[in-house]
Amino acid sequence: MTALPEETTKALGLVIDLDTCVGCHACAVNCKEWNTGGHSAPLTDEDPYGGDTVGVWFNRIHAFEVGEGDMGRTVHFPRSCLHCETPACVTVCPTGASYKREADGIVLVDEDLCIGCKLCSWACPYGAREYDHDAGVMKKCTLCIDRIYNENLPEAERVPACVSTCPAGARHFGDLSDPASAVSELVAARGGFDLMPELGMKPTNKYLPPRPRTNTRKEADSAGPMEQAGGFLGLLDRVFSR
Amino acid sequence: MHPAYSVIFFTVSSGIGFGMLMIAGGLAAIGRMPIDGVFGFVVMAAALATAAAGLLSSTLHLGHPERAWRALSQWRTSWLSREGIAAIATFPTALLFGWGWVIAGSLAFPYACAGGIAALLALATVYSTGKIYQSLVTIRAWHDSLVTPVYVALALASGALWLAVIARALNYADPAMTHLPIGLLVLGWLMKWRYWVRRDTDTGGPTVGTATGLGRDGTPVRLLESPHTQENFVMREMGYRIARKHAVKLRRVAQVLAFALPIVLTGLAMLPAMAGWPALAFSLLAAALGTIGIATERWLFFAEARHAVTLYYGAERA
Ligand code: SF4
Ligand code: SF4
Ligand code: SF4
Numbered sequence: 001m002t003a004l005p006e007e008t009t010k011a012l013g014l015v016i017d018l019d020t021c022v023g024c025h026a027c028a029v030n031c032k033e034w035n036t037g038g039h040s041a042p043l044t045d046e047d048p049y050g051g052d053t054v055g056v057w058f059n060r061i062h063a064f065e066v067g068e069g070d071m072g073r074t075v076h077f078p079r080s081c082l083h084c085e086t087p088a089c090v091t092v093c094p095t096g097a098s099y100k101r102e103a104d105g106i107v108l109v110d111e112d113l114c115i116g117c118k119l120c121s122w123a124c125p126y127g128a129r130e131y132d133h134d135a136g137v138m139k140k141c142t143l144c145i146d147r148i149y150n151e152n153l154p155e156a157e158r159v160p161a162c163v164s165t166c167p168a169g170a171r172h173f174g175d176l177s178d179p180a181s182a183v184s185e186l187v188a189a190r191g192g193f194d195l196m197p198e199l200g201m202k203p204t205n206k207y208l209p210p211r212p213r214t215n216t217r218k219e220a221d222s223a224g225p226m227e228q229a230g231g232f233l234g235l236l237d238r239v240f241s242r
Numbered sequence: 243m244h245p246a247y248s249v250i251f252f253t254v255s256s257g258i259g260f261g262m263l264m265i266a267g268g269l270a271a272i273g274r275m276p277i278d279g280v281f282g283f284v285v286m287a288a289a290l291a292t293a294a295a296g297l298l299s300s301t302l303h304l305g306h307p308e309r310a311w312r313a314l315s316q317w318r319t320s321w322l323s324r325e326g327i328a329a330i331a332t333f334p335t336a337l338l339f340g341w342g343w344v345i346a347g348s349l350a351f352p353y354a355c356a357g358g359i360a361a362l363l364a365l366a367t368v369y370s371t372g373k374i375y376q377s378l379v380t381i382r383a384w385h386d387s388l389v390t391p392v393y394v395a396l397a398l399a400s401g402a403l404w405l406a407v408i409a410r411a412l413n414y415a416d417p418a419m420t421h422l423p424i425g426l427l428v429l430g431w432l433m434k435w436r437y438w439v440r441r442d443t444d445t446g447g448p449t450v451g452t453a454t455g456l457g458r459d460g461t462p463v464r465l466l467e468s469p470h471t472q473e474n475f476v477m478r479e480m481g482y483r484i485a486r487k488h489a490v491k492l493r494r495v496a497q498v499l500a501f502a503l504p505i506v507l508t509g510l511a512m513l514p515a516m517a518g519w520p521a522l523a524f525s526l527l528a529a530a531l532g533t534i535g536i537a538t539e540r541w542l543f544f545a546e547a548r549h550a551v552t553l554y555y556g557a558e559r560a
Pocket of ligand 3: 020021022023024025026027028061076078165166167168169170171
């Protein structure tokens, strides 16, 4: 049913820390690894060993340059489904294949209903839906429903694959509708924000901003290595300092 | 947005069919249609065949065409679902109308009524098509209140152009059929012109700063590295970009072919000195050029539209 639930019991989602993400792509790789055998399996790759590979991934890691000159910095930016509260990807779906779960707010595709019209991918501002040409259906992040509720896994591992793998601790999983949850507290403490709030999808996932820089160019200079003289002067320097 | 030929063919072809049905059904409902089986047959066959061909091509590009019927279920929220229902409801009503016109030889009560209802359902179908695009907030060029009116106006204009050809070929020179294209083309041109001016002067919309949240305070943000070295589905489907100078040229081509020439040619066909074969030839040329022009306009509608997701792949504003 593509009508959205009036409210969801929980709002499970991710909090991604842009301050600590090092852009290693480990989360994307583990996502692909888990999900190609998971709920939406397989995550098809076309021409996997050729020169023009196109494949379905649920998580993509971009890198942006933020600020100019001395204040410029590189920010690594993981992008995946934000499990929005009012997602247009669900309401535009003509078949009812796309739906938002009332219990936990997770947005899923029922592949047995999907006709592969791709309209939902047009309706998502965040590029979170990738079409599987092989299966003829739309695929997307499931927030690892087959991990987070999986009683065969040790409790500590019942988190999305990306969260379990991140070596920098940049990804957090929890209930964002509960103001007392660890993720909500993190968002409050660090000023977590929504992506493109002006488009009205009300994303559940939040991003934490990079912390302000503390080292200025000057400090960096004075802490830098001494300059080594080269050429004839360098030779003299080396001879006389024996 | 990637201009897929199946979608362009679908909207142009079914636009002609549903547009012709709107006019034929509407004129029948007010008693302005000649009760002539041959004329009725040609009009209904042309309208239903182009509408059906368009709909068929739109289902063929689906990943699972055999499940297309499922698309009728979500009319509560989805304009695509509503479009499907309106399109399917149009056919039996139009067939009843056609039965009366061609076989029963009557455009009296039940048949004229069916014609009027078929016209309204055809209108609902094209309106829904426009709304599918207009309701997407992710594509600013489509989230414009003129998108749906332009779809309806161009469906009517292209249907009127071909109806005029049939009327001239079968010697029905009722001005309601032969002069109508001019009014509809002028209306469509004015709206499309206004739409282009509005698009060109629009400076709003999300930016790479709001898409990443890193430039909310005005800090400049630039893409440094894309996540992948090959294109992915998102870039192929939504990353299409057309150079500005090509777009300007194609807009001119579209205006000449879709509006200017068909208006002039339809006008020439109306001259008393042109009666007979010359009028038919002008009218046919007007319809053919108009169709190519509207296909160009439709191609541009996709090619010029920028999707918000391009902000993650190097665009600054979308
Ligand atoms: S991020 Fe996109 S796909 Fe995910 S819920 Fe939001 S609108 Fe839908
Ligand atoms: S591609 Fe599938 S999930 Fe997406 S809108 Fe179409 S039917 Fe729904
Ligand atoms: S695994 Fe962690 S650090 Fe590496 S790209 Fe993903 S979020 Fe960033």
